[in-house]
Amino acid sequence: MKPWSGIPTRLRIVLLAATGSLVLGLLELGAAVLRPSTDGPRGLILPAALVVLGLASWLIALPKLPLSGRIRRAPRFVVAVAGLVGGLMALYVCADFVSAFVDAGWAILADSVILLFALFGGLGSWCALTAAREVFGARSSIRH
DSSP: OOTTTTSOHHHHHHHHHHHHHHHHHHHHHHHHHHSOOTTGGGGGHHHHHHHHHHHHHHHHHGGGSTTOTTOOOOOHHHHHHHHHHHHHHHHHHHHHHHHHHHHHGGGGGGOHHHHHHHHHHHHHHHHHHHHHHHHHTOOOSOOO
């Protein structure tokens, strides 16, 4: 039996993006520590946000895995904070994407960094929507 066989495709994509966010954020934090930039602490904000976004995504997605029967859900306050972090990251990415679009037009679609950043914005949106559904208890026809 494959370890990913019981996991829905949407959740696989979320976990893959969350892992990518964690790895990219940790690599950027390591690079910032080894080679300090002229930005000072401002250069650490985005990599730290990527790490927090990855952790928040894993925190929300972990109880949804079918192989995690013993994993308890996080308290509502923690899920709400994780959703808030995801929502803020999604807003930041949206503003950055619009700003890049105004500057470069359709040419930004050829920039892989911007598209990767847009993927993290989608991950932030997923965090915000899933956390809101869990915190406020809204039932919908969308399956986890």
